[in-house]
Amino acid sequence: MSIQIYNTATRQKEEFHPLNPPQVLMYNCGPTVYDYFHIGNARNFVVVDAIRRYLEFSGFRVRFVQNFTDIDDKIINRANETGEPWDKLAERFIQEYFVAADALGIQRATIHPRATEHIPQIINLVQKLIDAGLAYVVDGNVYFRVRRFHSYGELSGKNVDELEEGARVELEEHKEDPLDFALWKAAKPGEPWWESPWGRGRPGWHIECSAMALTHLGETIDIHSGGCDLVFPHHENERAQSMGATGKPFVRYWLHNGFLTINKEKMSKSLGNFFTIKEVLAKYPPSVVRFYLLSAHYRHPLDYSDAALEEAKSAVGRIREAVLSAEKLFELIDPAIAPPSEAEPSAEVAKFESAFCEAMDDDFNTPRAIAAIFEAVADLNAWRLKLAQDPRNPALAADVAGLINLVHRLLGVLGLDTLIFGEGKQDVGTESRLAEELLQLLVKVRKLAREQKQFAIADYIRDELATLGIRLQDLPTGTIWIKEKE
RNA sequence: GGCGACGUAGCCAAGUGGUUAAGGCGGAGGUCUGCAAAACCUCUAUUCAGCGGUUCGAAUCCGCUCGUCGCCUCCA
Structure with missing residues (x-):
């Protein structure tokens, strides 16, 4: 059975075949570090982490890159407001990212590159685009010539002429065409800058991701992910830059997660209707937050409310209770009867794993996968009660132990096991x-x-x-x- | 205006052509218990926003209507 992935580029589910199996090259757009990330950002990180874990569970070797955007208008603005140097501010929120991400059981990426550490690569890439006639310089700014790139709009399903009509594009007199976007921005007084062939300046928003993906993963990557608001313009532009420079396909599978909403409206920093991860983790344990974020399919909207988190809390409690009760029961049983912890699952037990994998194979359907875990939990509860009444039955004990191990293993694939049960009781x-x-x-x-x-x-x-x-x-x-x- | 997503029980949420519409939360009753807790059992959508159509057969495909949301501008 193969994994099916919904590809934004084709608007349909496709069988997943990485370019060089078992290797999978994966890039996720990471945070712009000017504040704590909010629960909506957390959804992206958690979902992508679960996908990565499942790919690894399925036998792939994932090389996973997630960047930090550590130079950008927002960082400069925030630094100007607070008086903190922009690079200190960025560094501080990079560390805060790791604090919260670690708490949520989000595994570290293979590499966490930073935009400011890739200025030479960025400059190099911009130069290539200029040489190819896809970019031009005006007063120290460099712009991408959108209409010159053959398949611009293909990813997001936009038509260049319709975009023009929309006319909501920012008007800058420098540009040849309002649709063109900045690859390199000339430094204004007081702004951070780096030397470049076009004068002092800093990278535009989209170019850094192209540069980091090309540097750390190569010209063609298997999976590129992000929130669905990144489809346009960020990913469309990233694609144009990368393909424009290399002439090669850039991304084989584009994955975009749906929004986290609040009162059915998109949670976003610009609307101000957001809760930072720090606030949420102050109210709910990480296991509950993570469970909640995985309780809907990643492409669907998920509404945030205390009621939703309370529900997740009860649900997590049910799983925890079942497993801990069963484990405690073994402490009451004659050790000679208690089977070894690595007991082989019976066929009865294996069916839950099949259901789990079938769900995850189908475009990472975590709600269905969680349902499979709950069915295993129901069995575990029933069998553990039988075992309590008949503690000298080794076959029963083996089945219960098999179920305990199974639930741990499946929770582990979702990154929930450690969050719910802790690191274990070794020390x-x-x-x-x-x-x-x-x-x-x-x-x-x-x-x-x-x-x-x-x-x-x-x-x-x-x-x-x-x-x-x-x-x-x-x-x-x-x-x-x-x-x-x- | 262009493009797109969604509308399934009190709530959350799977299911995208075919036996009884997953799972969770909540609620009701029962079993177990000295009493609890937890667990277990039973019940809680004759029906999938509405109306038409295709089909032997549709929540599932098509059309229209209503409603909600998103992208087109920085946002995961």
Whole structure:
């Protein structure tokens, strides 16, 4: 079964075949670092991360590049407002990107190139376009000659003449044609600049991505992704620049995620209706935020609300409860019966993995993939209850263990496993070991109380533990405890 | 004005020609329990915005209408 990807360029799902399998060359447009990124930006990063993880899970070797745009009008403006030097500001928000991205379980890219570190490559690329007659210099500015590029508008489905009629394009007297866009901007007084053959200046917005993609991935890349507002003009221009310079196909599969909306309206920095990732993570744990972002298909709009996050929280809680309860149950069972952790999944268990993969193969359908996980969770709950009643049944124990492993593995593919369950319990400090033993002791005392029908005492222990975030579950085999998260 | 997306239960969200329309959240009842919690079982869309059409058969294809949103300008 092969992976199907919806390609913006062709407006249909296509079978995914990278140019040089198993290698996949992938580029995602990263943040412009002048502020914390917002939850809508986070959607792009999380979705692309899940796609990357799934490609790797499917046997591909992904070389993944995500840039930082660290020089741009917005950064300059923000720096002027706050008085912070523009490069310090950019550096600060690059670090903030990593803080939030790490929290959300977004894996680091193979390379995180920065625009300012690629000025020579940018200049080189601009020169090539000038030499090819696709760009021209006016007063230290360099513009791309849109009408000279043969397939301009092909990606976004725009027609050059209609674009002109729209006439919303910025009018600059320097340009030969209003549609032309800047490759290199002459420095205005007080602005940062680099030396170039056309005088002091800085790169235009689109050229940096072309330069970084060409530098780190080559002339033709497999997947290029970004939010759907980047289709035009950013990606259209990027494509024109890259193909104009190399004469080669630039991107084989264009992927664009839908917007995160708020009250059904696009969340955007210019509308001011956004929540930064920092604000959201202050209210909800990363596991919940990530789950929420993957709960709709990536190309569809997703509306942000507290209710939606609360729902995600409950849903994550259901998965967590099922897995932790089952794992705790094994602690009550005769170790001789408990199967090794790498138990092979039975055919019954494997069907959930097939359903999961089938969903992900179909243009990364994460909602359907999550549904498969929930079906596995339902089975896990049912079987774990049977095991609690029949703890000496090795076949049952193997099935339960197989399901536990499966759920962990599938959550891992979505990048959720670590966020929900933590890094594992390998290094338990002496303090928490002591806490664990004290907890066991309390559970034993409560057991004695219950045996003597001293229910007031038993319930007191249970209630007090609950206020500490420890919830008890009485099973036929004994009592297990689960720590509430956060 | 041009181009495009979407409208599925109380809510979120899959499904894009064919047995009973996934899954989650919420709600109702029941089982288990000393009581809980968690879990389990049952119920919660005869119907997919509306109207026409194609077809043996449509939520699914086509047309129209209504509604919501996006891109065409910096934005993931």
